[in-house]
Amino acid sequence: MSASPLLAQLIEALRCLPGVGSKSAQRMAYHLLERDREGGLRLSAALAEAVEKVGHCESCRDFSETPVCAICASASRERGLLCAIESPADRLAIETATGYRGLYFVLQGRLSPLDGIGPKELGLDKLAARLAQGEVRELIIATNPTVEGEATAHYLAQLARQAGVTPSRLAHGLPLGGELEYVDRGTLAHAFGSRSEIPS
Amino acid sequence: MSASPLLAQLIEALRCLPGVGSKSAQRMAYHLLERDREGGLRLSAALAEAVEKVGHCESCRDFSETPVCAICASASRERGLLCAIESPADRLAIETATGYRGLYFVLQGRLSPLDGIGPKELGLDKLAARLAQGEVRELIIATNPTVEGEATAHYLAQLARQAGVTPSRLAHGLPLGGELEYVDRGTLAHAFGSRSEIPS
Numbered sequence: 001m002s003a004s005p006l007l008a009q010l011i012e013a014l015r016c017l018p019g020v021g022s023k024s025a026q027r028m029a030y031h032l033l034e035r036d037r038e039g040g041l042r043l044s045a046a047l048a049e050a051v052e053k054v055g056h057c058e059s060c061r062d063f064s065e066t067p068v069c070a071i072c073a074s075a076s077r078e079r080g081l082l083c084a085i086e087s088p089a090d091r092l093a094i095e096t097a098t099g100y101r102g103l104y105f106v107l108q109g110r111l112s113p114l115d116g117i118g119p120k121e122l123g124l125d126k127l128a129a130r131l132a133q134g135e136v137r138e139l140i141i142a143t144n145p146t147v148e149g150e151a152t153a154h155y156l157a158q159l160a161r162q163a164g165v166t167p168s169r170l171a172h173g174l175p176l177g178g179e180l181e182y183v184d185r186g187t188l189a190h191a192f193g194s195r196s197e198i199p200s
Numbered sequence: 201m202s203a204s205p206l207l208a209q210l211i212e213a214l215r216c217l218p219g220v221g222s223k224s225a226q227r228m229a230y231h232l233l234e235r236d237r238e239g240g241l242r243l244s245a246a247l248a249e250a251v252e253k254v255g256h257c258e259s260c261r262d263f264s265e266t267p268v269c270a271i272c273a274s275a276s277r278e279r280g281l282l283c284a285i286e287s288p289a290d291r292l293a294i295e296t297a298t299g300y301r302g303l304y305f306v307l308q309g310r311l312s313p314l315d316g317i318g319p320k321e322l323g324l325d326k327l328a329a330r331l332a333q334g335e336v337r338e339l340i341i342a343t344n345p346t347v348e349g350e351a352t353a354h355y356l357a358q359l360a361r362q363a364g365v366t367p368s369r370l371a372h373g374l375p376l377g378g379e380l381e382y383v384d385r386g387t388l389a390h391a392f393g394s395r396s397e398i399p400s
Contacts, residue, residue: 006250006265013246016239018231019224030289031218032247033254033263034308039216040251046213047244050206050229051237063233065206089230108234 007033059130061123062088062106071104078102083140084127084156086110086149090142102140105130110143111152122152124159131163138166145172207233261323262288262306271304278302283340284327284356286310286349290342302340305330310343311352322352324359331363338366345372 007029014025032040056062057069064070071077081102085091091104107122119125130136139160143149153169160167173191174183183191207229214225232240256262257269264270271277281302285291291304307322319325330336339360343349353369360367373391374383383391 004254004263004265004269006246006254007263010246010250013239013243016232016236016243017228019227024219026289026292027219028217029250030263030287032216033250034287036216037251039213040247043213043216044244044247044251046206046210047232047240047247050210050233051240051244054204054206054233063204063207063230065204069204087230087234089226092226 056108060104060106061108061126062091062104076101079135080137081140082130082136082138083142085142086144086152090144094142107143107152110146110148111155112148119155124155127156128159128163131160131165134164136165138168141167141169256308260304260306261308261326262291262304276301279335280337281340282330282336282338283342285342286344286352290344294342307343307352310346310348311355312348319355324355327356328359328363331360331365334364336365338368340368340370342370 010032011022011025011029014020014028015022017025020028032043053065054063055065057064057072058067059072060069062069062071066073078101081100082105083094083100083102084105084107085094086107086109088106088108091106094100094104105123105127107124109117109122111117111119111122131139139156141153141156141160143152143156157167157169171194172187173194174180174187180188210229210232211222211225214220214228215222217225220228232243253265254263255265257264257272258267259272260269262269262271266273278301281300282305283294283300283302284305284307285294286307286309288306288308291306294300294304305323305327307324309317309322311317311319311322331339339356341353341356341360343352343356357367357369371394372387373394374380374387380388
């Protein structure tokens, strides 16, 4: 029993965060009330504003508070390259790690018929229409290398070919800095089979 | 670079939670926006309400949105027993694990002269006044078994004796279900020295 119903309500509400159980929620609530009430207020306002205003970009389906997101609206991005990814977090990872200057299309999921997620849920009708416009010349398929991700990639490649767009896929192989001994068998077999000649 | 400034603001605000770095904050923000906008709104409201309304109980210094908290106001608690603890989380732990039916006094910290935390910051003047009233007959000192906690316990015990109140301390020894081999030396030495005869 907590001495304060409002505190109990806050602890319960914090549990909607992923990876936060009752113990962490309790620690967070105490921390905010004891040491960072200002941060708590800021978080409350940021949450309300984001939930209310952040929707999806009409063009790439990424999160955006404007109809078209900053990247899609940017004049400095190469419009002939389109990279299909599963989630907004993947976009952030690619933007941080690579020098990619093209555009994105965020599927917000992957094909998973058992969960009722088909081409329509991923906005693939929208993607097909966009590919048909002729502006895109290469569709870089960057879905995750899982079974469902591979199935989605296969579907996307067909979609691209139908529209006369070149589909491409991220390279698979040994991770940099990894050791052969600790790499999983599937990856090792793939890397072995896809070995390339060393240019002289 | 995030496609949405509001999203970036939310990720930054989430970092005020203890144990949440930029990666977790990002995951939390995406989760809330993708799958649980309702939970996000609930959390926002609960945070704002708690930060605004939850203060400290006049009697025990625990969190409370009323001047006197539910436990201190309860007629069914034994008013002769007072348990001094460092934080509200400790009260929750004692309430959950034990059948204690007395009252609490939350120090909201421990004596730590180097950090500028003296008797006044812990409300010990208030505690002394309460002990002097004569209602309390035993002060159960449940500070943590750390150096600072022990120093605080020593100070509290003196305070109790001055007011003619019996001070008591939680037992130290082997944790239940622990193994001798893995218990730290200090605890083992203490448990060995404080061994008790097995009643026949």
